[in-house]
Amino acid sequence: MGLEEHLPHGFLLTTVExxxxxxxxxxxxxxxxxxxxxxxxxxxxxxxxxxxxRFGMEKLAATPRQxxxxxxxxxxxxxxxxVLRRVYDQMSGPKWVISMGVCxxxxxxxxxxxxxxxxxxxxxxxxxxxxxPPRPEMLLxxxxxxxxxxxxxxxxxxxxxEIIELEEASLRRHRTHVLEADV
Numbered sequence: 169m170g171l172e173e174h175l176p177h178g179f180l181l182t183t184v185e186x187x188x189x190x191x192x193x194x195x196x197x198x199x200x201x202x203x204x205x206x207x208x209x210x211x212x213x214x215x216x217x218x219x220x221x222r223f224g225m226e227k228l229a230a231t232p233r234q235x236x237x238x239x240x241x242x243x244x245x246x247x248x249x250x251v252l253r254r255v256y257d258q259m260s261g262p263k264w265v266i267s268m269g270v271c272x273x274x275x276x277x278x279x280x281x282x283x284x285x286x287x288x289x290x291x292x293x294x295x296x297x298x299x300x301p302p303r304p305e306m307l308l309x310x311x312x313x314x315x316x317x318x319x320x321x322x323x324x325x326x327x328x329x330e331i332i333e334l335e336e337a338s339l340r341r342h343r344t345h346v347l348e349a350d351v
Contacts (some may be wrong), residue, residue, distance in 0.1 A: 191319055199255065203248065205269075210307065218308060223315065239307075240272045245284070266295045295313060
């Protein structure tokens with residue numbers, strides 16, 4: 169007969185999830201992937217006026233192995249796409265991606281063969297940041313929203329269950345094709 173039998177169901181796990189979520193959301197280290205004019209706004213977000221260090225992001229990782237957030241800012245060319253994927257694959261998990269600017273999110277005004285029409289064709293994106301170029305304040309707002317997403321993430325078996333439920337809900341909402349067994 170232990171203390172856990174006298175506690176309400178799920179008390180300890182919920183507390184550990186909240187504590188781990190809080191710690192993870194306040195220790196995100198970004199790997200910057202500045203490719204065009206949006207990179208200037210990304211750099212200014214780290215300056216003294218906007219100060220990303222307030223959010224626990226004072227260390228911009230020079231190596232992907234130390235980063236868990238990739239901020240892709242600017243247009244991604246077809247030649248740069250494999251490099252971007254390699255950097256993403258080398259990042260430690262769990263990892264998140266912010267697509268900064270309209271060029272990174274959808275190819276922008278560059279609708280040609282040389283530019284990837286959205287970085288989500290290469291890596292999974294968590295937050296899309298609109299604008300041409302987006303202001304540093306918008307990037308800080310996206311970082312705060314990402315912190316909320318990280319903080320509310322489940323742990324262990326609950327995380328796997330949440331991922332499966334979200335995938336099933338997405339498939340029900342957006343049916344991409346009809347299987348013969350479904351007809």
